[in-house]
Amino acid sequence: MVNSSQISLKIRQGFILVFVLIVALPALFFSVGRAYYTTLVETTEKTLEAHLYSLISEVEFVGSGIEMPRSILAPELNRLNSDTYALVYQGQTLVWYSESAVNLSITPQFSQSQAGASEFTKVEYNDELYWQLSLTVILGNAEQSQQARFVLLKKNDALMALMSGFRNTLVNWMLVMGVVIAGLMAFGFVWNARPLQRLDKEIKEIEAGERNQITGLYPVELLTIKSDLNLLLESQKRQKERYRSSLSDLAHALKTPLAVIKSSPLATDADAQEQLDRINVMIEHQLKRAATGASDTWKKQTMVAPVLNSILNAMGKVYHDKHIQFSSDCSEKVAFLGDKTDLMEILGNIIDNACKACRNQVDIKVSAPKKRVLLITIADDGPGIPEHQRSDLLTRGTRLDTYEAGHGVGMAIVSDLVESYHGKMTIDSAELGGAKFTIEFNHEKNS
Incomplete structure (x- = not known):
């Protein structure tokens, strides 16, 4: 802005x-x-x-x-x-x-x-x-x-x-005036732009999670903007806290009746148990969607490498019996402009599905080919996803749990999260033989 x-x-x-x-x-x-x-x-x-x-x-x-x-x-x-x-x-x-x-x-x-x-x-x-x-x-x-x-x-x-002598003198003085005026205007422009630069710096610090409000001293012309931005920040914070409190109450209110029903004789029927499991999964899905910070106006800057290393370390322990070889290519300077929980949800679901589907190899590459653009690719050597099912896998509202192991309902959460960050996700065939998920985030759209 x-x-x-x-x-x-x-x-x-x-x-x-x-x-x-x-x-x-x-x-x-x-x-x-x-x-x-x-x-x-x-x-x-x-x-x-x-x-x-x-x-x-x-x-x-x-x-x-x-x-x-x-x-x-x-x-x-x-x-x-x-x-x-x-x-x-x-x-x-x-x-x-x-x-x-x-x-x-x-x-x-x-x-x-x-x-x-x-x-x-x-x-x-x-x-x-x-x-x-x-x-x-x-x-x-x-x-x-x-x-x-x-x-x-x-x-x-x-x-x-x-007239010629006067013009020569006038030209010399005009050149001197031009240099002086250009210097004074440049100094004035720089001086007048300093408050905007300070405001821009404070907003970037808010995005990086280093501060919660704009506190600098600004000219009268920017005081209204400063006040409005602080009000917006405070409103976002209160709204997010209310959402999380309400969602926490809703989660407890829904899970208890579901647990009672699942343990009652009514759930002995296989079809009823399947529907109860589906309800439970969808509740978890919708609660995670509503609780994400991706829709917040102000986002924190999350470094990708620590999050990715933590996920790969956990997956190595979960799937230690498969002896999976993880190939990770991620610079320490690459950042995701969003909530850390959302990034863990996106990477965790796709890498978990890749681990389930792969034979013994999963490749992850994270790069920033352009300024404020983040590109993530995750590939495995599993059976892959049939081409006619790829578009359905990313379609909102499709029953994704009917696909093969390794690409279950968690993809609905990933798809919604990527879309909420104005990102784009595509599915192709990997060189390893399995599926390749490519996610592109253009952080300019989130600013």
């Missing part, structure tokens, strides 16, 4: 990190770059306006023309290698240009706008881009006046050079 939550949390955290690094930061980069470029354009317009009004302040109207000093206040317009140029026209005639425009070989194009209306636009001359500001003014007085058009140009390359 918690493992799935942790996986889901990590997926969401990874998605957030990818979104920040791949979407948010690039979007921020382009937004900041765009805002800076807009600021550069606005600054260029303001700078050209300042130069324009500086020129207008220095112009002198003489007769029918205008005169301007050769050197003006704006230093950008006085340098030959400058990227800013100033031109003054009367009609279509160029009457003055700044020293920066000495080598300028273009003729600006402008619309015939009204006097006092400025025009700022991006233009292209000789395959080169410029920002152009133009303004038509009326010079002179009431008796004599003359229109003049002031044109100021600034190369777009100058803006692009500033």
